[in-house]
Structure formats: structure tokens, C-alpha cells
Amino acid sequence: MSELKILTKRAGLPDSVKIDTYLANDGYKALTKALKEMTPAQVRDEVLKSKLRGRGGAGFATGMKWDFASKNTTKPKFIVCNADEGEPGTFKDRVILKFDPHALLEGMAIAAFAVDADHGYIYIRGEYPEEAQILMDAVKEAEERGYLGKNILGSDLSFTITVHRGAGAYVCGEETALIESLEGSRGQSRIRPPFPVNSGYRKLPTVVNNVESLSCVPHIVLNGGAWFAGIGNPECPGPKLFSISGAVEKPGVYELPMGVPLRELIETAGGMKDGKAFKAAFPGGASSACMDASEIDTGLDFNSLAAIGTMLGSGAVMILDETADMVKAAYVLTRFFDHESCGKCTPCREGLTWVKQVMAGILEGKGTEEDLDLLLDICEQIQGASFCGLGDASVNCVTSTIRKFRGEYLNYINKEPRVRAASGEKS
Amino acid sequence: MSVQELFSDAELKSIQEIASRYEEPGSALMPLLHYVQQIRGYLGEDEMAFIADFLGITRVRAYEVATYYTLYYTKPRGRHTIQVCRNLSCTLAGAEGIVDFLKKELEIEVGGTTADGMFSLVEVECIGSCDKAPAIMIDGDHHGPVTPESLREILNTYRGKP
Ligand SMILES: Cc1cc2nc3c(=O)[nH]c(=O)nc-3n(C[C@H](O)[C@H](O)[C@H](O)COP(=O)(O)O)c2cc1C
Ligand code: SF4
Ligand code: FES
Numbered sequence: 001m002s003e004l005k006i007l008t009k010r011a012g013l014p015d016s017v018k019i020d021t022y023l024a025n026d027g028y029k030a031l032t033k034a035l036k037e038m039t040p041a042q043v044r045d046e047v048l049k050s051k052l053r054g055r056g057g058a059g060f061a062t063g064m065k066w067d068f069a070s071k072n073t074t075k076p077k078f079i080v081c082n083a084d085e086g087e088p089g090t091f092k093d094r095v096i097l098k099f100d101p102h103a104l105l106e107g108m109a110i111a112a113f114a115v116d117a118d119h120g121y122i123y124i125r126g127e128y129p130e131e132a133q134i135l136m137d138a139v140k141e142a143e144e145r146g147y148l149g150k151n152i153l154g155s156d157l158s159f160t161i162t163v164h165r166g167a168g169a170y171v172c173g174e175e176t177a178l179i180e181s182l183e184g185s186r187g188q189s190r191i192r193p194p195f196p197v198n199s200g201y202r203k204l205p206t207v208v209n210n211v212e213s214l215s216c217v218p219h220i221v222l223n224g225g226a227w228f229a230g231i232g233n234p235e236c237p238g239p240k241l242f243s244i245s246g247a248v249e250k251p252g253v254y255e256l257p258m259g260v261p262l263r264e265l266i267e268t269a270g271g272m273k274d275g276k277a278f279k280a281a282f283p284g285g286a287s288s289a290c291m292d293a294s295e296i297d298t299g300l301d302f303n304s305l306a307a308i309g310t311m312l313g314s315g316a317v318m319i320l321d322e323t324a325d326m327v328k329a330a331y332v333l334t335r336f337f338d339h340e341s342c343g344k345c346t347p348c349r350e351g352l353t354w355v356k357q358v359m360a361g362i363l364e365g366k367g368t369e370e371d372l373d374l375l376l377d378i379c380e381q382i383q384g385a386s387f388c389g390l391g392d393a394s395v396n397c398v399t400s401t402i403r404k405f406r407g408e409y410l411n412y413i414n415k416e417p418r419v420r421a422a423s424g425e426k427s
Numbered sequence: 428m429s430v431q432e433l434f435s436d437a438e439l440k441s442i443q444e445i446a447s448r449y450e451e452p453g454s455a456l457m458p459l460l461h462y463v464q465q466i467r468g469y470l471g472e473d474e475m476a477f478i479a480d481f482l483g484i485t486r487v488r489a490y491e492v493a494t495y496y497t498l499y500y501t502k503p504r505g506r507h508t509i510q511v512c513r514n515l516s517c518t519l520a521g522a523e524g525i526v527d528f529l530k531k532e533l534e535i536e537v538g539g540t541t542a543d544g545m546f547s548l549v550e551v552e553c554i555g556s557c558d559k560a561p562a563i564m565i566d567g568d569h570h571g572p573v574t575p576e577s578l579r580e581i582l583n584t585y586r587g588k589p
Contacts, residue, residue, distance in 0.1 A: 088514040088553035126461075126498040127554045129567035162448055165461055168497030170552065184453030184484070186495040202451055245516040245557035252558045286515065286553075318516055318557070332518050336552050 003268065004231070004255045006219055006239040007212065011099040017134050019141040022102040028147050030218035031106050034113055035155040038221075043114040044070060047217065049225025051237050056082050056173070056210030057284070057313045058389070059236070059302045062217075065207060068197040069115040072205040076118035079111045079159075080182065080201060080208045083124040083131075084166055084173035087285035088336060089316030092241035092253045093211035097124065097131040100215070101138035105161060107214030109148060110221055112159040115207055120161035123178050126168045135163045170340035174388050175200075175208040177342065188342040189388035210314075212241055232257030236302045240315055246281075247273045247321035259299035262291065265317060276321035280404070284313025286333045287393035289400035290326070310400070311393075326405040327412055330397045331359045337394035348391030351382040355398060367413045372402055433477055438466060442481065452482040460493055469500040497551065505540040505547035507585045510564040514553040520560035520572060526550060528575045532582070545586060 015021045022028070034043050048063030069077065081104060085093045096104055108120045124132050139161050142148040148160045164182060171177045172187035179201050181187035200206025216238060220228045229237045240258045242265055245251040249270030256265060262281060272278055280290045283300060289310040291298065298304055305312045320329060338352040355378055361367050379395035386392050402409060434442065445462055446455040459478045464470055470493050479489035493499045500508075511517075511526050526537065529548055533541050540547040556562035559571030563578075570581055 085555055086553070089516060089557055090553075091555040091557055094555055125555070126496070127564065127569075164454070165458065166496075167457060167461070167499055168551070169495065181457070182454060183451060184456035184492065185488070186491055243557065245560060246519050251516075251560070282515070316557075318519075320519065324519060328518075329515055332513070332515050336514055339552060 004239045004257065006231075006255065007100075007103075007215055007241055008095065008253075008255045010103070011095055016099045017101055017138060019102055019138070019145055019147075022100075026218075026222065027102055028106055030221035031109050031113075031147060032153060034110050034221050035153050035157060040070065040114045040116060043110060043221060046220055046225040047114070050216075050220045050228035051225075051235075052213065052216055052220065052228065053236050053238075053302060054210055055212035055216070055240070055314065057087060057287070059312065062209060062213050065197060065209070066111065066115050068195075069117075069205055069207045072198055073116075074205050075116075076204060077116060078201045078204060078206040079108050079115070079117045079120040080175075080178070080196075080206055081108055081120065081122040081211055081214055082173060082175065082178060082208055083122050083128075083211045084178060085125050085128070085211070085314075086170040086173040087287060087314045087316050088333070089245055089282065089285040089318040090243050090314045091245075092243045092315060094128065094131060095241065095253045096211050096215050097128065098134060101131075101135050102142065103215045103218060104135075104211055105138055105142050105148065107217040108161060109152065109157070109159055110217050111207060111209065111214060113155075113157050117159065117207065120159060121182060121201070122161060122163045123172075123182055124163060124165055125173075126166045129165070132163055132165050139163065169342075170336075171342045171388070171390050174390060177388070178208065179206065186342075188344045189390070191387070233259030233299060233301045233303065240300070242300065242315045242317055244269045244317045244319065246319035247276060247278075247324070248319050249273050256300075259301040259304060261297045261299055262317070263296045265300060266296075266319065272319070272321055276323065278319065279322050279324055280320045280326060280329075282316075282318040282320075282333075282397070284311045285316035285318070286336055287311070287389075287396060288313055289396040290320075290404060292404045310396070326401045326408045327359070327363060330401040331356070331363055333397040334359055334394070337390065341390065341394075342388075345385070345387040345391065347382045347385040348387070348394065351378050352391075352394055354378055355382075355395065359398070362409060362412050365412060365415060367409070369410070369413060371413070372406070372409055375399075376402060433473060442478075446482065453484055453488075455482055456484065456489060456492055457496075460489070460499055464499060468506075469503050471501075475501075506545050507565055507588070508547045508549060510549050510551040510554065512552065512554050512556070512560070512562050512564075513550045514557075516553075516557035517560040517562055522561040525561050525563065525573060525575075525578070528578065532575075532579070546582070 010016050044066050052062045053059040150158045172181045176190035177187040196206040302312050334356045338356045341348045343349045445458045449455045463474045475489045476486045479486040556569045562571030
């Protein structure tokens with residue numbers, strides 16, 4: 001399948017971050033069209049028709065979110081762009097932030113028009129200082145040229161954007177934790193409902209959307225929702241930025257239609273590294289259940305992956321080859337979740353530490369077969385009783401590797417203690 | 428301690444400018460902590476207290492926030508901080524070997540600072556450079572894929588930097 005050049009069409013151009021490059025390549029045409037030729041309801045309608053689903057991980061219909069937000073007339077109202085990009089294996093938003101920042105700004109301004117919002121925030125992960133500066137420079141340029149600020153292009157829309165840096169906490173990618181963090185608190189998840197569209201930043205209506213979701217919007221406005229809906233899997237369509245890493249020749253970000261089979265994504269990324277055989281993939285980052293070789297022809301989209309018990313998430317595809325150690329892989333991911341648990345609820349906070357310890361014991365050669373049942377049991381409890389998506393998704397790596405690669409666990413259990421044990425590492 | 432001793436006039440101006448970006452005072456807390464850390468290297472108690480008072484929030488809140496996030500440091504550290512990613516794609520590409528190499532080369536443990544105060548070494552989770560695994564960050568710069576040989580050179584370039 002050939003690569004698309006929609007979201008990435010400007011990324012390779014010289015000076016692609018500059019507003020002049022952007023303007024010379026269809027930039028701010030969609031915003032102009034929306035403001036001059038469309039009503040907010042028409043914009044929302046096109047986004048609904050596009051069937052765009054959130055690219056941050058949860059896959060919620062963007063048009064629906066905007067409809068909810070437009071119905072709440074409390075002011076002021078906010079657009080918050082989630083540029084936290086914390087899911088391990090994800091580096092696709094970075095392509096837009098670093099090479100096409102105005103696409104995001106334009107998408108946010110259109111969103112503001114569509115839901116009648118007053119101010120925008122881009123919450124960008126602390127590990128992207130260079131990208132944060134690029135965004136700040138882009139906001140300044142857009143303000144100078146009248147694409148952000150008061151009465152944009154002579155319309156009634158007044159809207160500008162503040163760039164806000166995170167400081168290294170994965171859970172702050174979760175939208176309610178992100179809002180807590182934006183308010184200057186420890187970023188811990190809030191109970192939903194109320195949802196941010198009704199009570200978000202400063203308890204005011206807030207639309208939280210991912211970088212890639214917002215960057216799809218100018219294309220939808222310019223070309224129509226039906227055009228967008230015609231790309232890829234008709235049920236959950238559109239172009240998609242896949243981050244692929246691990247055992248492939250050319251790890252990177254590839255823009256392909258939703259629903260591209262995993263096998264073709266791997267081929268696009270140059271095939272398996274050193275010609276090794278494919279063993280497994282985590283298609284949606286650390287949060288997703290792993291796929292094995294029998295599932296390599298599954299389409300990468302929300303529905304097809306849900307149908308085989310895993311998920312697309314942010315489209316972070318991590319590839320493992322025949323030499324990979326699945327128990328070690330699951331341990332590394334568990335250690336990550338244990339480290340990132342915000343500590344608000346007990347199942348996630350205590351459960352993950354326990355899972356990590358049992359996993360470490362297995363890696364050290366001290367495990368028993370009963371440990372596998374114990375692990376599945378703790379995982380079930382974490383999954384059922386957690387407060388936010390972090391806890392829910394955290395154990396997918398463990399349960400899926402036990403189910404699909406039980407033999408590798410048994411190898412550890414029935415073998416001599418290993419010299420290099422993972423448990424000696426600090427968490 | 429008086430304000431004059433903590434921050435220069437120019438620094439105070441920057442602090443005011445950052446705070447003025449937000450209607451909600453609390454929202455300026457994280458940007459101000461970033462700023463103080465950038466100019467001082469870490470977040471001292473007096474500085475945190477000053478920022479809290481300046482914003483009209485409790486000091487304990489500033490401290491809670493500073494200790495919650497991985498990228499804030501409340502203790503002095505080396506001039507340059509090396510963050511080695513230990514998440515999956517980097518581990519698959521040999522991140523453990525990178526950590527071992529750095530420990531030997533710098534003669535410190537993870538969490539430690541070299542005797543000359545030049546480098547601190549920490550392990551972190553995915554930094555969004557998985558296509559360049561094994562990846563590291565030094566201060567705000569991403570590097571990868573790194574090898575022991577390339578690391579020696581990279582470290583040398585930082586030895587000359589402020
Ligand atoms: C633990 C956790 C981490 C998340 N991290 C991110 C993230 O880094 N970026 C993101 O856009 N969404 C992230 N999300 C999803 C957000 O909660 C939210 O659904 C999303 O930002 C909404 O935007 P979208 O509908 O455009 O995808 C995360 C969710 C959870 C539970
Ligand atoms: S599930 Fe985990 S991360 Fe989410 S609120 Fe509970 S403790 Fe925090
Ligand atoms: S796994 Fe190391 S940078 Fe993402």
C-alpha cells in the first residue's frame with residue numbers, strides 16, 4: 001500500500017515550520033473557508049460526516065465531542081490540544097509539532113469556531129522543548145498575520161493559543177489528569193462524568209483533542225467530510241500516522257490509510273530488521289495486548305483490532321522479532337506502568353507493584369506455575385477496579401503475553417536461575 | 428530571604444511575564460517551575476516558596492507539584508543530565524548496555540552525579556524517540572541511536588558546554 005501525503009504533505013518541505021511555507025501550500029485556506037463560507041454547525045457537520053475518531057487513543061468521534069461542546073453555552077470555553085504524546089512507542093504527533101505546527105494551529109482555530117471557544121492551550125510533553133519553542137514561534141507568526149488573535153480575518157472569532165509544557169508524567173496524557181496539570185496541580189485523573197466538554201479547565205467547557213485529530217480538521221473542511229470518510233476502512237476511516245519501532249529496518253512515522261494490515265506497515269517500514277522472523281507486535285503502544293504471527297494480516301484500525309482483543313490506541317506499533325523475550329518485554333512495560341501510576345486508587349497503585357514483583361521473580365528463575373494464575377488474577381482485579389484508563393490498560397501486556405506466549409514463561413519457571421536478573425534494576 | 432537576593436530584576440520581569448500569560452494563577456505554576464529550574468539548575472526550597480507566594484497559592488502545593496513530576500529536580504544535580512530511555516523499543520535495541528556503559532564510563536550509579544559535577548545519570552520512560560532506539564536525552568536534546576562509541580563523542584561535546 002502506498003504512503004499517503006495528507007497529514008505529512010508539508011513535513012518534508014524546506015522551512016516547513018514557517019507561515020509563508022504553510023500559506024504557499026494550502027495553509028489557512030480551510031480556516032478562511034470556514035469563517036467566510038460556513039456556519040459553525042456546517043463545520044461540525046462535515047467533521048461528523050468524516051467519521052473522524054480521536055487519534056489520541058480512545059477513538060471517540062470528534063464530531064460528537066464538538067456537538068456536545070457546542071450545546072454547552074457557558075463561557076469562556078476552551079480548546080485544549082493534547083500534545084503529551086506519552087504512550088510508549090508513540091512519536092507521530094512530533095512530526096506535526098516539529099514540521100507542520102501551523103496545521104495544528106489552524107485545526108484548533110477551526111475547532112474554536114465550530115464550538116464557539118475563546119482560548120486554546122497546547123499541553124506539550126516536557127520532553128519536547130524544541131517543539132514547544134517551534135509552536136510558540138508559530139503562534140506569534142499566526143497572530144502577526146491575523147490567523148489568531150482578535151477578530152480573525154475580520155470575523156467575530158477571537159481566539160489565541162498558549163503553549164504549556166508538561167513535566168514528565170505519563171498519566172497527564174489522560175484528559176482529566178491533563179486538565180489538573182494545566183491548572184497547576186499534581187496531574188491525577190478526575191472522576192468522569194462530568195466530562196471535560198461540560199466541566200474541564202477551570203470547571204468550564206473544554207474540548208480536549210489530540211494533535212493528529214486537530215490536524216485532520218483543515219483537510220476535512222477543505223475537501224469535505226465525505227472525502228475523508230472515503231479513505232481506508234469505511235467504518236473508521238481516514239489517513240493515520242503510524243509510529244513503528246522495534247525490529248524493523250526503517251523505524252519511523254508512516255502515513256497510511258486506516259485499516260492497513262500490519263504486514264503491509266512492516267513492509268513499508270523496510271521489512272523485518274536483518275531478515276529476522278516476526279514474533280509479536282504491540283499495535284497500540286504499551287497499553288495494548290500483543291498480536292502474534294497468526295494475526296499479522298489484521299487491519300490496523302479501531303474496529304479490526306478491537307475484534308481480536310487488542311486496540312489501535314495512538315497507532316504506536318512496536319515490533320518484536322524471533323529473538324525477543326516476551327516475558328522480559330512484559331516486565332519492562334509493567335515496570336513502566338508501575339512507575340507512572342498516579343497512586344490515586346489502590347488496585348492500580350498496589351496491584352501494579354505486586355505484578356512487577358511477581359514478574360521479576362519469574363525472570364530471576366524463582367517463579368512457579370501458580371504465579372501465572374496469580375498474575376492473571378491480580379490483573380483482572382486491576383482492570384475491573386481502576387479509576388482511569390491507565391490502570392485498565394496497564395495489564396494487557398501481562399495477560400496477553402501469558403495467553404499467547406505461555407511457553408516462554410514456563411521456560412523461565414522450569415529453568416535454572418538467570419544471571420542477569422531484571423529485578424536488580426531500580427524502578 | 429528577601430526577593431532581591433533570590434532573583435535579579437531581569438529574572439523577576441521574566442517571572443511576571445510568564446505569570447501574565449494565565450488568568451488562573453495556578454496555571455502559571457508549572458511554567459514558573461520550569462523557568463526557575465532552567466536558570467538555577469534545580470528547584471530550591473526558597474525559590475519554590477517565593478513562586479508560591481508570588482502566585483498566591485500554598486507553598487505545600489508548589490512543593491507537591493515539584494516532587495510529582497519526573498522532570499523537576501528539587502536537589503542540585505550535575506551540569507548536564509543524561510536521561511536514558513528504558514522502555515520497550517529502547518530495551519529491545521540494547522538500552523541496558525547503554526546504561527551499563529555510562530555507569531562505567533562516568534563511574535556513577537543511576538541517580539548519581541559525577542565527582543566533577545559534570546553529569547547526572549537517570550533512567551526514564553519513553554521519550555518519543557523510539558525510531559532512534561536506543562535513545563537518550565541530554566538536557567533538552569534528543570540523541571539516538573547511541574552506541575558506546577558515539578556516546579563518548581557526545582559526552583565530550585557537552586563537557587565544553589555551560
Ligand atoms: C493513561 C492515558 C494516557 C493518555 N495519553 C494520551 C496522550 O499522550 N495523548 C493523547 O492525545 N491522548 C492521550 N490519552 C487519551 C486522552 O484521555 C483523550 O482521550 C484524548 O486526548 C482525546 O483526544 P482525541 O479524541 O482527539 O483522541 C491518554 C489516555 C490515558 C487513559
Ligand atoms: S488507575 Fe492508576 S493512574 Fe488511573 S487514577 Fe487510578 S492510580 Fe491513578
Ligand atoms: S521506547 Fe525509548 S524512546 Fe520510546
